[in-house]
Amino acid sequence: MRFSQLYVPTIKETPRDAEVVSHQLMLRAGMIRKVASGIYTLLPLGLRSIRKFEAIIREEMDAINAQEIMMPMVIPSKLWQETGRWNLYGKELLRLEDRHDNVFCLGPTHEEVVTDLVRDELKSYKQLPLTLYQIQTKFRDEIRPRFGLMRCREFGMKDAYSFHANKDCLDQMYLTMAKAYQNIFTRCKLSFRCVNADNGSMGGSASTEFMVTAQTGEDEIYECRKCGFAGNQEILTAASCPECPSRLNKIRGIEVGHIFKLGDTYTKSMAASVLNKLGNQIEMTMGCYGIGIGRTIAAAIEQNHDEKGIKWPIALAPYTVNIIITSIKNTSLIQYANKFFDQLTQQGVDTIIDDRDDSIGVKFKDSELIGFPFQVVFGKLWVQEERIEVIDRITGEKFILSFLEAIKMLCQFKK
C-alpha cells in the first residue's frame, strides 16, 4: 500500500471531546470517526487492526473446535419473550418494528438465537459437546456511551456458545476457553488478569472476566500479589485475600472478555433438550464466551502509547513496516525504496510506503502517531553509503543496515 493513496486523515491537534488517550489517538491517527454518540466508522487503518485481532481470535477458536457461524443482528421479539428477557432487559435493548408491525430487537447478545438454532437439530447427547461462535456487530443502547471504542452502542464482539450433556463437560470447555482467551491476549502482547466475577444479568453459576490492566480502566480489580488471586469489586467485600492471609491490592482494568457458565438457564426456558444414555430428556448445559473487539484494540492503545502516539504490538499493527522516503524528487531513492517495499511484501511482511510529497517531519510525525512497529528510512544515508535506518517504534532503537540486512531483520515479522 502507498501512503499517498491511503485514506488516513491524521489530526495534529487533540479533538476536544475525546477524553481518554486511546480515543484521542484513534481519532488523531485517522482510524475512526464518530457518526453519532457511541457509533463509529472504522477507517482503513482502524479496520486493519480490527481484522488482525479477529484473525487471531479465529485461529484460537478454530483450534479448540469452535465453529464459526453468523447470526442476524435483527432478532424477532418472540425469541426474547421465550426466555423472559424481552421484559427483563431494559432500554438497552433497541426495539423496532417492520412494515408488517412485527416486533424485533437489535441483538445485544445471542443466547436466544443460538439456542433456537440448535434445539431443533440436537437430539442426542452423542451430538455434544458443540461450540459455535461468531464475530458480529452488536447493538446495546447504552445509557452513556463513552471513550470512543471503549464503550460503544454499536460494537464488534466475538461471542461463542457451547452446549453440553452435563456439567463436567461444560467445566472442561470453560477451562479450554479460558486458556484460548489467555492465548489470544498473550499473542496481542497485552498485560491482563483473569478475574473471578459475578454473573449479573446473564444468570448461571460462574464467570471470569479478562481485564487488560490500565489506569484509565473503568473497573477496579483486587488482586493478591502472593497467591495470584484476583476478583472484582462486585464479589469482594473484605480487603483481605479469600485464598491466603494477605491483603489485596487495588488495580484498574478494562474488561475485554467475559466467559460464563450458564447452566440450563436458557435451555430450560427454551426447551432445548437432548436424550441422555438412559433415554431421558435432559436440558443441555450451556456456556457463553465474549470478547469485545474494538474495546480490545482501544485497551491495547491504552497500554501501548507514548507522547508521540501509538506503539502497536506487532500482532495488532495496521502495517508492520512503514518505509519513509525522505525526498520523492530523487528517482533513484524511490526506485530502491520501491524494490525494498516489493521484497518485503513478497515475503509476507505487512508493509506500507510513504511516497507522499511532504516534508520529512510530517512523515515521521505521522509514522510515530500511527505507531507502525518499524520505520525504515530511505534518505541521505542511502544516497551517501547505501545504508538504511530501521527504527523500532517500541524501544526507539535505531539500526543502520544494508539493504539485505534490513530485509532479513524485518522478515522475522512476517504474518
Add this chain to the structure above:
RNA sequence: CGGGGUGUAGCGCAGCCAGGUUAGCGCACCUGUUUUGGGAACAGGGGGUCGGAAGUUCAAAUCUUCUCACCCCGACCA
C-alpha cells in the same frame, strides 16, 4: 434518568459578561514560486444558516425562553 459542561469554517479556539461596520485567529485546504533529515517560506485565494426555533430591540454570535446534539460524573456492560 439525576448533576456538571460545550455547541462560532474540516480541526483547535477568540468574540458573548457590558448588543452596534463586511464575524476573527491558528492549523488544514486551493493556485504560484522557492523549499525537503523532524509538522517549510512568501504571495494570492476559497470556505460560515455563529446547533435549531421563537422572542426582546432601530439593531442579536452576544440578552430571554424553548429545543436538539455532543462531552464529563453516577447505575449498566464486551
